């Protein structure tokens with residue numbers, strides 16, 4: 085059995101189908117990029133992988149375990165909008181991430197001191213040790229997002245879920261974050277699922293690129309049917325030229341530079 089196994093998963097809200105018949109098998113350590121038109125259910129799929137919500141049908145299992153019913157330490161998540169705590173320093177943000185992963189939610193005495201040492205090691209790892217005592221507002225967007233990734237990594241997750249993690253960053257910072265993520269991944273052997281609207285990014289970072297789309301379409305009721313995985317591209321060797329996908333999915337094309 086694969087490390088992550090998604091079997092015949094369906095999701096619906098208020099009786100409206102969002103995802104249907106989603107099947108995918110993922111090996112440990114694979115980097116899976118996810119693309120698809122806006123609103124097709126990509127974030128919903130990530131939330132189910134995180135066990136933040138359960139599918140109405142089908143099951144997702146990780147490492148052969150029973151389907152999870154709530155988020156656990158083995159899954160970390162990073163969203164596009166900075167999820168760091170603005171009233172805490174950079175170091176406190178990392179310590180808090182560890183504290184919240186504990187059942188009691190808080191750390192005291194020697195446990196807190198040890199957590200501080202681990203936090204400092206993490207800050208060195210993500211290149212933020214020189215700003216450990218600053219507040220997030222004083223950091224650049226790329227630094228804040230590195231802090232968010234550092235928080236997610238604090239619990240040493242085996243699966244990292246990234247929802248458009250670099251969507252709010254400028255192109256240069258984005259490229260730096262690609263290198264950072266590639267290094268982290270080589271170091272940790274984590275399995276990664278990343279939703280992106282940038283196909284080039286998806287093919288560059290991913291081992292595979294999954295495309296979500298609707299295969300059934302009712303012109304009288306466009307919201308009737310849900311999306312599923314329509315393509316599973318092998319992106320390891322540079323992948324297929326992504327222009328072919330853009331031809332079929334023009335809505336995925338990046339915004340022209342300078343467009344308001």
Ligand SMILES: Nc1ncnc2c1ncn2[C@@H]1O[C@H](COP(=O)(O)OP(=O)(O)OP(=O)(O)O)[C@@H](O)[C@H]1O
Nearest residue numbers: 097098102120121122123124125126127128129279
């Ligand atoms: N908790 C919810 N209750 C009701 N509807 C929801 C809920 N969560 C998501 N939806 C709806 O499900 C659909 C899929 O949303 P989702 O955020 O998963 O899409 P997405 O592909 O990630 O979109 P985008 O690319 O724009 O971020 C949308 O129509 C959204 O409004």
